Amino acid sequence: MSVCLLMFDNLSDKLQRVFKNLRGEGKLTAENMEAALREIRVALLEADVHFKVVKQLIEAVKEKALGQEVLASLSPAQQVVKIVNEELIKTLGTHASRLRFANEPPTVIMIVGLQGSGKTTSSAKLARWLSKNQHAPLLVSVDVYRPAARDQLAVLAKQLALPIYTGTAEETKPLELAKSARREAVQTGRDVILIDTAGRLHIDDALMAELAELKETFQPTEILFVADAMTGQDAVKSAEQFHKQLGITGIILTKMDGDARGGAALSIRSITGQPLKYIGLGEKPDAFELFHPDRVANRILGMGDVLSLIEKVEETIDKKQAEEMQRKLIDNEFTLTDFRNQLKQIRKLGPIGDLMGMMPSLPGMGGGMMKELKNAKVDEKELNRVVAIIDSMTPKERENHMIINGSRRRRIAKGSGTSVEDVNNLLKQYTQARKMMKAFSGTLSGQGFLGKKLSKLGKLPSLGDLGNFKF
Amino acid sequence: MLSSLFGSGDGGGNLLERLKSGIEKTRAGLVSKIEDVVHGKKEIDADLLEELEYTLITADIGVRTATEILETIRQRVDRHLVSDASEIRGLIRQHLLEVLSASERPMVRVDAPPLVIMMVGVNGAGKTTTTGKLARRLQDEGKSVLMAAADTFRAAAIEQLQVWADRAETDIIKQTQGSDPSAVIFDAMQAGRARKSDFVIIDTAGRLQNKEHLMAELEKMRRTAARVIPDAPHEVFLVLDATTGQNGLEQARKFTESGGVTGIVLTKLDGTAKGGVAIAIARELNLPIRYIGVGEKVTDLLPFNAETYIASLFD
Numbered sequence: 001m002s003v004c005l006l007m008f009d010n011l012s013d014k015l016q017r018v019f020k021n022l023r024g025e026g027k028l029t030a031e032n033m034e035a036a037l038r039e040i041r042v043a044l045l046e047a048d049v050h051f052k053v054v055k056q057l058i059e060a061v062k063e064k065a066l067g068q069e070v071l072a073s074l075s076p077a078q079q080v081v082k083i084v085n086e087e088l089i090k091t092l093g094t095h096a097s098r099l100r101f102a103n104e105p106p107t108v109i110m111i112v113g114l115q116g117s118g119k120t121t122s123s124a125k126l127a128r129w130l131s132k133n134q135h136a137p138l139l140v141s142v143d144v145y146r147p148a149a150r151d152q153l154a155v156l157a158k159q160l161a162l163p164i165y166t167g168t169a170e171e172t173k174p175l176e177l178a179k180s181a182r183r184e185a186v187q188t189g190r191d192v193i194l195i196d197t198a199g200r201l202h203i204d205d206a207l208m209a210e211l212a213e214l215k216e217t218f219q220p221t222e223i224l225f226v227a228d229a230m231t232g233q234d235a236v237k238s239a240e241q242f243h244k245q246l247g248i249t250g251i252i253l254t255k256m257d258g259d260a261r262g263g264a265a266l267s268i269r270s271i272t273g274q275p276l277k278y279i280g281l282g283e284k285p286d287a288f289e290l291f292h293p294d295r296v297a298n299r300i301l302g303m304g305d306v307l308s309l310i311e312k313v314e315e316t317i318d319k320k321q322a323e324e325m326q327r328k329l330i331d332n333e334f335t336l337t338d339f340r341n342q343l344k345q346i347r348k349l350g351p352i353g354d355l356m357g358m359m360p361s362l363p364g365m366g367g368g369m370m371k372e373l374k375n376a377k378v379d380e381k382e383l384n385r386v387v388a389i390i391d392s393m394t395p396k397e398r399e400n401h402m403i404i405n406g407s408r409r410r411r412i413a414k415g416s417g418t419s420v421e422d423v424n425n426l427l428k429q430y431t432q433a434r435k436m437m438k439a440f441s442g443t444l445s446g447q448g449f450l451g452k453k454l455s456k457l458g459k460l461p462s463l464g465d466l467g468n469f470k471f
Numbered sequence: 472m473l474s475s476l477f478g479s480g481d482g483g484g485n486l487l488e489r490l491k492s493g494i495e496k497t498r499a500g501l502v503s504k505i506e507d508v509v510h511g512k513k514e515i516d517a518d519l520l521e522e523l524e525y526t527l528i529t530a531d532i533g534v535r536t537a538t539e540i541l542e543t544i545r546q547r548v549d550r551h552l553v554s555d556a557s558e559i560r561g562l563i564r565q566h567l568l569e570v571l572s573a574s575e576r577p578m579v580r581v582d583a584p585p586l587v588i589m590m591v592g593v594n595g596a597g598k599t600t601t602t603g604k605l606a607r608r609l610q611d612e613g614k615s616v617l618m619a620a621a622d623t624f625r626a627a628a629i630e631q632l633q634v635w636a637d638r639a640e641t642d643i644i645k646q647t648q649g650s651d652p653s654a655v656i657f658d659a660m661q662a663g664r665a666r667k668s669d670f671v672i673i674d675t676a677g678r679l680q681n682k683e684h685l686m687a688e689l690e691k692m693r694r695t696a697a698r699v700i701p702d703a704p705h706e707v708f709l710v711l712d713a714t715t716g717q718n719g720l721e722q723a724r725k726f727t728e729s730g731g732v733t734g735i736v737l738t739k740l741d742g743t744a745k746g747g748v749a750i751a752i753a754r755e756l757n758l759p760i761r762y763i764g765v766g767e768k769v770t771d772l773l774p775f776n777a778e779t780y781i782a783s784l785f786d
Binding site for chain 2: 042045047048050051117118148151156159230231255264381
């Protein structure tokens, strides 16, 4: 098992170790970089980046790094990571790529890919995304093979109140279905048709010919290849073949809410030269975003999705409130009311697991603590329960937890439908949290490599503390 | 071993042929490449080892297993046990066979039927399809099978399984989308016992292994099954897409933790899929591979046996 654990060890941690003895050396040389490059190579391979792509990358990094002065503000490890990161972003594409639309509507978008990559879910999500962005999409499933595939899209469309052409039972040919859908789109004034196709292997000639026929007939402006972020080395082959036979125009990377590092993204992009356009982040219809190369680069390197996190936090948290919170923490005025508000804000951020996955390791912080944070088991239901307990307190109790004696505890337990033990636990955690948060907000004020980016997070001390809750 | 447990539905030769054609791509991607690397070479040098590493890693075997294999070779070269490149193929064959055999063990047997099998895995791995194919396979072998549609989350998953039930003419226990999967399992356990089915196969919703609440749900589903039939589910199969990369290990680890996985079903092995991660899983988690899916046809789910598999790959 130790081997397994090592595997998910953070790359920056590893590099930190590699470069431990390197401080004081002024320049990056072939010798002092060798060990670091080896670690980077393993990290990239373990993130499922294709072997050949890794080789190219390492060469590029070596070339760029050799002889570079180590900047005063960075350690050699950080400097190498910075260069690798830049190369990754360069490969992934430097900016988010937009969809193209036909000059004359309706625009036709084909969704293609292997079985189980998430085409149907992505089709529905993209349709929703389009309808939120001033378009009027029409969905159609031409997957006449997988049992109940057409039903699946129909159910999703109904749930999301999206228009769909379902066709009749007699319509069993993909081409017919798509043609009818186009007729309906024109009649009802829909400007985008999303064709969800059946999953197929790139070596299945008959099915690939079917896609080619659809392409020929409808001249889609986009053929989006749906790829599973968990795909291994084989990703390049299927993508390459789909591209060769169809000319894909973009990639949707799905299941990015998992813990796969998504190296396949890099391989596919590098092999096909086509841009990644969207990422799928979960089973909810809104869990769908434009692709940001820099964020995925960080993730492939195992550096966490710092930017996404910062953005998400900024969106959700009221800044003034956060500043006030920090002042209170420092002055030890953090009451149960504040505690509850913090929990509520955290809930707004979405599942806590997602959030923890986005956190990078902080060089200035003990690795143990980060691990604890990432492995934190925070159950949303438990969060609700804690909020219920605090809601059952009187304002006075919330201001000063010291007055909550035995009979008050019994009342609170009754009021919140919990037990006295639960109330006791909560109070214990709250007092621990107070201590921890204070410590955590202190840690973050140091300026490490990521410290600058993360200093914004200093306003959010509760995030750090969550890891220590054992509800 | 497995085919005897389930009664040998297909003649041995026939099965072997199907296996061979199903894993043709793996053979071409791994074994033929190894042969290319060592072909016409005498000496085992650094270049040759690098090419070998490339071949092993691109088969998704993982850096660690690949390094281990190469290390074995290097050591033998150093100790002058091996000197000729032509011996490498045999060394790798032996290594892979050892890894796969080490995790093999017979399926659980039960004194009183039903034997309960639960399918778990990430989204899109092929759980519903595997459930349908396995039901059909067992049915063809003269067993009575009851399917439980416990994927109550994904749109039309129940309908999809119903189609399989119709095709295989097996019974199915289902509720509506959005209902409690544990309730479906409870019903299925009772029905399975009442009808004296030989097997109950439970299809579950796909879930990513890092979603705590969904993994907790899986634990609850197992507890529910065990409340009706002690020790159920007897077997829990992790359905794993053969194109999965190194994340497959993390899947196996977490699903074993919460889902009590007892075996692997490797799907979509036809393609150019390589399934090397299954070797890493067998090695690190000691989980046997139970079945492999090598095609879209209902009969394309084949029982796995390390010896036969390696023989079909290498010989």
